[in-house]
Amino acid sequence: MPLKGKVNQMAYKTIIGLEIHTELMTKTKMFCGCTNAFGGEANTHCCPVCIGLPGTLPVLNKQGVEFGIKAGIAFNCDIATKTKMDRKNYFYPDLVKGFQISQDDIPLCDGGYVEIELEEGTKKVHLRRIHIEEDTGKSTHTEDGDTLLDYNRSGVPLIEIVTEPEMNTPEEARLFLEKLRATLKYIEVSDCKMEEGSLRCDVNINVVDTETGAKTKISELKNLNSFRAAVKAMEYEEKRHIALLKEGKNTIKETRRWDEVKNETISMRQKGEVSDYRYFPESDIATIEIEEEWIEEIRRSLPELPHDKKERFMKEYDLPEYDAGVLTQSKEVSLFFEETIKHCNDSKLVSNWIMGDVLRRLKDEELEIEDLKFGPKDLSDLISLVKEGKINNNTGKKVLKEMFDTGKNPETIVKEQGLIQISDEGELKEIIEKILSENEQSIIDYKNGKDRALGFIVGQTMKATKGKANPQIVNKMVVDMINER
Amino acid sequence: MEITKLSAREMRKKLIDKEISSKEIIEAHIKKIDEVDGDINAFITLTREEALKQADEIDRKIKDGESIGSLAGIPIGIKDNIVTRNIKTTCGSKILENFIPPYDAAVIEKIKGKDGIILGKTNMDEFAMGSSTETSYFGSTKNPIDLERVPGGSSGGSAAAVKAGEVALSLGSETGGSVREPASFCGLVGIKPTYGLVSRYGVIPMANSLDQVGVFGRDVADAALMLSGIAGYDIKDSTSMKVEDTDYLTKLAEDIKGMRIGLPKEYFNIDMDKRVKEEVLKAVKVFEKLGGEVEEISLPYAEYGLPTYYIIATSEISSNLARFDGIRYGYRSKDYSSLDEIYINTRSEGFGEEVKRRIMLGTYALSSGYHDAYYKKAQRVRTLIKKDFDEAFKKYDIILSPTVPTLPFKLGEKIEDPLAMYMSDLMTVSVNLAGICALSMPCGMVEGLPVGLQIIGDRFKEMNILKAAYAFEREGESNGI
Secondary structure (H helix, E strand, O other): OOOHHHHHHHOEEEEEEEEEEEEOOOOEOOOOOOEOOOOOOOOOOOOOOOOOOOOOOOOOOHHHHHHHHHHHHHOOOEEOOEEOOEEEEOOOOOOOOOEEEEOOOOOOEEOOEEEEEEOOEEEEEEEEEEEEEEOOOEEEEOOOOOEEEEOOOOOOEEEEEEEOOOEOOHHHHHHHHHHHHHHHHHOOOOOOOHHHOOEEEEEEEEEEEOOOOOEOOOEEEEOOOOHHHHHHHHHHHHHHHHHHHHOOOOOOOEEEEEEOOOOEEEEEEEOOOOOOOOOEEOOOOOOEEOOHHHHHHHHHHOOOOHHHHHHHHHHHOOOOHHHHHHHOOOHHHHHHHHHHHHHOOOHHHHHHHHHHHHHHHHHHOOOOHHHOOOOHHHHHHHHHHHHOOOOOHHHHHHHHHHHHHHOOOHHHHHHHHOOOOEOOHHHHHHHHHHHHHHOHHHHHHHHOOOHHHHHHHHHHHHHHOOOOEOHHHHHHHHHHHHHHO | OOHHHOOHHHHHHHHHOOOOOHHHHHHHHHHHHHHHHHHHOOEEEEOHHHHHHHHHHHHHHHHOOOOOOOOOOOEEEEEOOEOEOOEOOOOOOHHHOOOOOOOOOHHHHHHHHOOOEEEEEEOOOHHHOOOOOOOOOOOOOOEOOEOOEOOOOOOHHHHHHHHOOOOOEEEEEEOOOOOHHHHHHHOOEEEEOOOOOEOOOOEOOOOOOOOEEEEEEOOHHHHHHHHHHHEOOOOOOOOOOOOOOOOOOOOOOOOOOOOEEEEEHHHHOOOOOHHHHHHHHHHHHHHHHOOOEEEEEOOOOHHHHHHHHHHHHHHHHHHHHHHOOOOOOOOOOOOOOOHHHHHHHHHHHHOOHHHHHHHHHHHHHHOOOOOHHHHHHHHHHHHHHHHHHHHHHHHOOEEEEEOOOOOOOEOOOOOOOHHHHHHHHOOOHHHHHHOOEEEEEEEEEEOOEEEEEEEEEOOOOHHHHHHHHHHHHHHHHHOOO
């Protein structure tokens, strides 16, 4: 039964749903006038309202609602024309009022979807809802067992995005998260920095045996501090659930924490007892009525979304779909591309440089394109140098490396290091002549049909010119000169 | 001339006429407090030095010919659930025994801006939960009319202080009758304004969809003066409304001939003290004499007012009081070894019985599985109660009823029987549920104890109930009541 293993593998279907919390980049907090800036000395971005002193009342931040609507439009949701805020009641020291002002039965945005690109085509991942709420303060547990509380974050506007359980692999979930983050950054409602907590993601995951119909109970995964951690945690859970199913066992409904050091998920609490948040309307905030006109105004104000931009890149710059997709993944990359194109009108070449060396290096160092020390003009200068034959491709890569490290303009680097490509045939002829005379055997080999010998001579020439020779010219000259002998 | 017996308006007039100084007014009241408050216990905190300093400043203003505010020099008592910057604000509870707020409530800013002088913070039922001021952590307040009797509640301290001449005016707060009931028991005028007329910013909530700051005065015009002083839109309270005219004094004396008056049969045909009913019906006759057109009306959902109120109020209480957890301010139990124990021990030790009872009732009413049967249903009935009044006010300008079905009861008489205590609110809670305005004023005496008449008006029609009250008061005066 050679097929058995494979069939069994196919028989397990993973089901993933996500809950994403994103802090909105409003000027002020959700219900008071305090600054919404990240960081600051502990408990300095606070007032009686956001630390929940008795007697204080919330005043809804219109920009918070606007940003929520922006996200809703970008993700194709239905925007509620009449909604309200509710109280979610629970006790925790970072929750100043004993309840969080959130939304229960009437979310600001209903439904919607995000499209992700898979090998087999485009997949729509549907959203259940997007609602607005306030963030809590932050607890830090010290080594001596104390808990420190910082309420700077208390009252910061949040949206919570809940998906349907429609992702079937950790990779799909990663693509979804990438797309979600790119879009939120595009429309400038959130900076989505996981390391600062402005984007947080919880995963609900379980596995179904499609042959027997057996299902594992859902694990909720927390403490996922990066997309990479989220994917690793999902992969770990997927294996754990499948292994249990194979043994005829099941998981328990529980919340598990991803341990970055141990590379495993660890049970935090079992969900035997469902928490009862006793939601009810927050009557200190009036019913929110949203006029269709306002929604339209917001819709018109939205910048070009990734999907539209990708289409435009394919048309306007004649780029392959893959290139257009990569270049529009983030707003900043797309801007960098378009800026570079302005100075150097060769879209495919620019695309190759950005997708290749630039993005690869950024990925290796876990940096964003905003972190580059050089600008689009510098990159276009570099590409021009290569295109005009002033330096060769390999030298170009070296120069780019230098640009990464120092931020210097490529022309300066080329000048300082004497990297100008040698295209002068007279100068090259002398060098090649010398190399040929030192390598008579190679000439014989080449004439006997060993093409490798040609490569050797060209290589020696490049070496002698410290890589500055124009390789196309060298190649042609070597062939010509051997033939002349 | 006994200063503490003057009306607030008279005090201000004599101040402007330079017959007395602001300092003399405040000193006279401090003296009165020293004489009587040991027995009455109307105050939790006194602010003598601050008040005297402020009095000096007002005297200086008058001397220098500067303009002074509408409440200038008038000593005012503030219910201790209204936060005052740098002045202890306890809500009558152990859990806030030493809580000193860093900010002023909107109404406090208004009073200060109008040169009113805050003389202290008054006693109240713990977190405004009660109808007798007996649930205060700081001891009961006594009714100045009869020290064996309660002053009503929860704003009992504010009522007793005005009645006893310890202050001229005071602020209370209402959730279901906490100003009108003590006004009735102490023979004062007490107004519960329309929800949204007065900012709630800085008023420590009991049930935030029902709460509203109210006022006490010894006569209608004094109460109207106090109300004018605190009414108006506040950007910090999203439920406050932009109301154009909040001057309730100038039109007070308008005649009420032709005023359409409804008498809800549901409020007269209940089990109540017959003597109270008689006094109120006598008052109705006076309104007829004044030209009012009186008719019996029906408020069919009136009988559901009390149960509806107790579900909605307790639900909101359970959430509003969650922030008192011992973490950031207020009382914290000394006995704990885990986070849960901080919560449980702090709240078990810091709250009194009535507060705990209501938190548990509200938590239950909001719990999943019970939420729809209790909270949601109560909200639907609340809408029906509101519709009752909407219908009535299409035809009538004001509605009259007794304020409380009984005379002031004795200390200890009902404290062990919460349901009997809750019955005191029978005729007042619906007004809060509907968000409309009402006042209580004295309309007669039975065995030396005052009977309160309730005058109810539509949303933001404070002027209607005040005009009616003023006309009735003047008629009574001319008849020597």
